[in-house]
Amino acid sequence: MNKFWIVLSHTYLSKLKTKSFIISTIIMMALILVLSNISNLIDTFGDDETQKVAVIDQTEDRLFDPYKNAVKGVNEDLSIISAQSEKEAEKLVNADEIVGFLLVEKDDRLGFRGTYKANQISDSKVSNDLLLALTQLKGQITADDLKLTDQQISQLNTPPAFETIALQENAKTEEDLDQARGLVYVLLFVIYFGVLMYATMIAMEVATEKTSRVMEILISSVPPVTQMFAKIMGIALLSLTQMILFFGVGYLSIKQNLASMDEGYFSFFGFGNTKISTIIYAIIFALLGYLLYATLAACLGSVVSKIEDVQQMISPMTMLVVIAFLIAMFGLGNPSASYITVTSFIPFFTPMIMFLRVGMLDVPFWEIALSIAMMIITIVLLGIIGAKIYRGGVLMYGSSKSLKSIKNALQLSKKN
Template identity: 80%
Template sequence: MNKFWIVLSHTYISKLKTKSFIITTVIMMALVLILSNMTNILKAFGSDEQEQVAVIDQTGDHLFDSYKAEVEAVNDEITIIASQDEGNVEKKVTDEEIRGYLLLEKDVNYGLKGTYKANQISDSLISNDLFLALSHLKSKRTASELNLTDQQIVQLNTPPAYETIALAENAKSEEDLNQARGLVYVLLFVIYFGVLMYATMIAMEVATEKTSRVMEILISSVSPITQMFAKILGVALLSLTQMILFFGVGYVSIKRNLTDMNEGFFAIFGFGNTNISTIIYAIIFAMLGYLLYATLAACLGSVVSKIEDVQQMISPMTMLVVIAFLIAMFGLGNPSASYITITSFIPFFSPMIMFLRVGMLNVPFWEIAISIGLLIATIILLGIVGARIYRGGVLMYGSSKSLKSIKSALQLSKKK
């Protein structure tokens, strides 16, 4: 057991001190700070000057004042200025004195026609607001021509009352689902990148030791099985260290900006109404997913003799992670779909997909227990088989041919 802790601590400390780990951690912490302070950053870099758009009214009906009022009602950050000389206005747009200009014309089929011109039309926000204001103006003109009263206009423009109600007991409301969807989306990325990155790290660690012939020294004093599980847990501690730093920085930053993050874009992530059980399940499935794929990665890495062959050898494992992630992304729109329910019980997919269901639906506990039980059983089984592969794989040198190499490793472990 003493040798186990020596290998574990060596794996943890050696990786903790590497420049790549330090640089990655610093960059990710900076990214977390930037994202959690995005609202304040946008305010700091945002210009207080309003966007100026010229309007050339060619309808002959003196619509400028009415249209200006509609634009201000839609977006008060757009300043509308009147103009009649298109050549002069176009020059101002080219010189970037104003953002763009809008031609208002009569149209036989549609009543009104607007043509917006700017240096670049990649920013569609202003164009959309101008179009919305023009639509409102056209509706009012049409209502006036039909002699509709103000009350009739309001009734015409008022959308019908519509709501969705879940009949199932304890089902989440539409608002809860929207907030859960944003939070689950973020945590799925955390699980995806965490499992993929740290599992690959183990495969690279084993292959590096074999390449440098360090493995030959290690196996003479520490059993291969002890090495494998010590490395897996050592990298697991490393991942926990990194995640604690990320979530610690994120928690403090989000807590300070919670008021701003409950509004606008960040409202979909539900930071103000985070369910603690969702976070707990995220940690459980992330760790179980890591143990599953880390054990598989250690086995695959043990049969590789060159670092260059690691990516090719672990590519089937990588594909499993990617497939699970893609299924989870498709399932965000319909987490109760049958294919989501079925795949949530498949161990190689359940770390992401069962978490998706738990985060967005009220899943019976027995289903969660079965999924976790199957996942743990698969980890144990993979650990037993993987230990045999690892035991023979660390002694193999030469070219690696995937399944053929695994078969050779199993045969070699029986002779040992």
């Protein structure tokens, strides 16, 4: 057992001190600080200048003044000026005095129509605001032509009362689902990148030691199986360290800049109403997912003799993680779909898909317990088979050919 802790601490400390780990951690923490302060950054660097748009009224109905008032009601930062011709407006655009111009013309069927012209139409907000104001103006003119009263106009524009109610007693409301969707979306990314990054790190670690011939020294003093699980736990401890730093920096930064997590930009993600059970399940499924894929990655990395072959060898494992992530992303819109329920019990998909269901639905506890039990059983079985592959794989050198290399590693493990 003493050898296990020696390998674990060596794996943890050696990775912790590497420049790549330190630099990547600092970069990620800086990125988290930027994202957690995104609202302040938008306010600081946002363009506060009033945008000007010229309007050319060719309807002969004197629409400029009422349209100007309509635009002001839609967007106060959008200033409307009058232009007599397209040539005049184009000169103003080329001189950067206005962002574009709107040509309003008569239309036999609709009354009038608008055409917005600008050097660049990438800023869709301006054109959308102009269209909204033009639509409102058309509604006002139509109401006047029909001699509708203000009360009739109000009744016409008021949508019918509509409410969605879940029949199940503990089902989440629509507001709860919207908030849960944002939080689950973020945590799914954390699980996805965490599992993929740290599992790949283990495969690279094993392959690197084999390439440098360090493995030949290690196996003479430490059993291969002890090495494998010590490395898995060492990288797990490393990932835990990094995640604590990431979440700690993000949480403190958000708390410092917002009086409540329910305000502004972060209200979409529902951070203020996060249930402790959701966080606990996120940790459980992330940890089990890591152990599952890390064991698989260690086995695959052990049969590789060159670092260049690692990515090719672990590509099937990577595809499993990507498929699980894509299914979870599709399931965000309909977490109760049958394909989501079925795939949530497939151990390689469970970490992300069952967590999606837990985060957004009222899932019976027996289903959660069953999925966790199936994952644990799979990890144990994979650990037993993986230990045999690892035992033979660390002694293999030469070209690696996926299934054939695994078969050779199993045969070699029986001889030792």
